[in-house]
Amino acid sequence: MSTENNDCTVIKQAEIAGNYFSKHINFVLQITSGEELRRRYTDFIWVRDWLVNDLPGAYVPAIPPKLPIALWPQGYLAKRKRELQWFLKRCSGIPYVADNKAYQLFLEPNSEVFQKTAKKFDGTRKKGVRKEQYELLTAKFSELVEEELPEDHEKLDAEHLEHTQKLIERYEAMLKNCEALSDSLSQSQDSLNKFLTSRHELGDLQQNEITNSTFLARFLKRKRPDIDKYFEKEGDNHTLWSKCLSRIWEPVIKKNFHDLKCIEEAMLFRDSIKAELTKATATAEKWKTEDTGNKYHIENLKAKQVDQRLNEIENEETLTYLYKFLVKLVDSHRKMVEKMNMDRWSSGAMTLKKHIVPKWTDQKQVWMESLRTFREAISKMEKVDTEARLQKEQERVEASKDMKTKEAALSTEADEDLGSPVADPEEEDLAYPVPEVKEIVEVAEEKVSEKESKEEVVEEEKPAEKVEEKKEETKKEESKKEESKKEEPKKEEPKKEEPEKKPKEEDVDPFADKQDENQDNLFADVKVIADVNVDPLSKQSAEKMDTVDLK
Numbered sequence: 001m002s003t004e005n006n007d008c009t010v011i012k013q014a015e016i017a018g019n020y021f022s023k024h025i026n027f028v029l030q031i032t033s034g035e036e037l038r039r040r041y042t043d044f045i046w047v048r049d050w051l052v053n054d055l056p057g058a059y060v061p062a063i064p065p066k067l068p069i070a071l072w073p074q075g076y077l078a079k080r081k082r083e084l085q086w087f088l089k090r091c092s093g094i095p096y097v098a099d100n101k102a103y104q105l106f107l108e109p110n111s112e113v114f115q116k117t118a119k120k121f122d123g124t125r126k127k128g129v130r131k132e133q134y135e136l137l138t139a140k141f142s143e144l145v146e147e148e149l150p151e152d153h154e155k156l157d158a159e160h161l162e163h164t165q166k167l168i169e170r171y172e173a174m175l176k177n178c179e180a181l182s183d184s185l186s187q188s189q190d191s192l193n194k195f196l197t198s199r200h201e202l203g204d205l206q207q208n209e210i211t212n213s214t215f216l217a218r219f220l221k222r223k224r225p226d227i228d229k230y231f232e233k234e235g236d237n238h239t240l241w242s243k244c245l246s247r248i249w250e251p252v253i254k255k256n257f258h259d260l261k262c263i264e265e266a267m268l269f270r271d272s273i274k275a276e277l278t279k280a281t282a283t284a285e286k287w288k289t290e291d292t293g294n295k296y297h298i299e300n301l302k303a304k305q306v307d308q309r310l311n312e313i314e315n316e317e318t319l320t321y322l323y324k325f326l327v328k329l330v331d332s333h334r335k336m337v338e339k340m341n342m343d344r345w346s347s348g349a350m351t352l353k354k355h356i357v358p359k360w361t362d363q364k365q366v367w368m369e370s371l372r373t374f375r376e377a378i379s380k381m382e383k384v385d386t387e388a389r390l391q392k393e394q395e396r397v398e399a400s401k402d403m404k405t406k407e408a409a410l411s412t413e414a415d416e417d418l419g420s421p422v423a424d425p426e427e428e429d430l431a432y433p434v435p436e437v438k439e440i441v442e443v444a445e446e447k448v449s450e451k452e453s454k455e456e457v458v459e460e461e462k463p464a465e466k467v468e469e470k471k472e473e474t475k476k477e478e479s480k481k482e483e484s485k486k487e488e489p490k491k492e493e494p495k496k497e498e499p500e501k502k503p504k505e506e507d508v509d510p511f512a513d514k515q516d517e518n519q520d521n522l523f524a525d526v527k528v529i530a531d532v533n534v535d536p537l538s539k540q541s542a543e544k545m546d547t548v549d550l551k
Contacts, residue, residue, distance in 0.1 A: 008088060008089045008093070009029050009089075009107060011085045012028045014026070015027075015038070023069065025040065025041065027040070027081065027084060029107075031107055035109040037107070037109050037110075037111060041080075043114075043118075044084060044087065045066070047103055047105075047106040048061075048062075050103075051100055051102060053127045053128070054100055055096060055100070056133050056326070057266045057269055057270055057326040057329045057330050058137070058140070058141070058333060059259070059266065059336065059337060061086070061091055061094070061097070061262070062259075062262050064079075064083040083254075086251075091103060096140040096141070101121075130276075130315070130319060130322055133322065137322075137326075138325065141329060149324060153327050153331075157270070157271075157330075157331075160267065160331075161268075164260055164267065165264065167260055168257065168264060171257040171260060174253055175250070175253050178249060181245060182242050182245040182246045185238045185239075185241050185242035188238050189235045189238040192238065193235060236359075237359060240359050244352055244356060248348055248352055249352065259340065260337065262337070263334050266329075266333065266334075270323070270326040270327065273323045276319055277319040277320060277323050280312065280315050280319050281316055283316075284312045284313045284315070284316040287312060288313075
């Protein structure tokens, strides 16, 4: 049974309608006639509920779960639109769904007519009527009416249910992992792009620094290996994988997951009918007694009890037929879903192979080329490092040799300087020429004459200064006497002579004697200074004169 149909209803777009308090999403649908209609998510729930009610136990495509708008993650509206499109496409490809009255009413072009008719439809019909359900199922799947039940169907039904639930758990975990992997690959692609942009900025900055600085240009001569293309290829590979996972593999897993959930729903409904049948059998058993003394015997019943007896026995028969039919229907649809899932897996794998394998071969070549490039760059760097190390060692050896030669030369020069020097009488350009004996004698006589003249001048100046000082002192004494004569002092009583106070040791100036001695030795110091100021060259000349006389 095919579930694909090209002539199906298409969701063109999703619109936000309503105000702040009643905000909702309207999906714009285009039917095969070309007309457009708007349906809300609640309308999709309405049509599927009626499909499940009219076709219990049969496979009915699933719709995405209900989620408040406030909790929608980023991009959830596009995902919900895509999943609702799957629902409509598969419903249009299943004959027993496309011919259903509720589904045909759902495709009513006029929205107002649809709302009114849907309310009337809900009022005139009642859900959960087992006899009506059995009649609809037998009308849609008439080929299963005469088919025999499989042996040990109860045991097989329990095993199939357990196996289906385990598959659902595995698919749910796989779906979460697939979504997480797709998000991670998209994030890694963004991270690679950011890395490449930062690397380009760093390269531009280094290039500017190299052009502006000769020092850096001298040390950064080697060309940086071009590895941007490898990262770009890797980023493209991550992007491709992310798209394939989100557009091919994730839909495959999600469709299989929803199909298994639908089969689980049908199995659970079959088991619920079995429970109802067990209860109805126990209830109808009392009406089947043949004991005439029993109050539930047909002859002892009242009019109301007769109707009750007929309804309960009829309900038991309906549930029996319905349960047997559901066993066959659920088992056939379970096989159909398994086959669809396997076909979907194979088609998804072929689609992945079609898109991934060429890129994978290109990526393999790129990585091999990058590996070869990195190896060449590493070998070049090692070669340059070894050359630089050998050059440094050679320079160090040469420097040590130069130091040894310099030390040897310095030692030889020191030995030559320590030896007895030989004067060269013919050498005229000496740094310090030795004066002759006559010149030395003349210089010494000049120095002695200058010293004697200075001493005579000092001795002549000293008595003249003393005479002038004595004259000034005598003048001061005479002026004091004249002033005392002019004044007539009054007679004063004689004062008692006070004993002289001995000066304390503290009042005695310890430097007084020394000051007097310094004054007495003033002229002697002048003489010493004159002796000190004698040119040392004259002393040397005198000594040399003595040596000359001795010779």
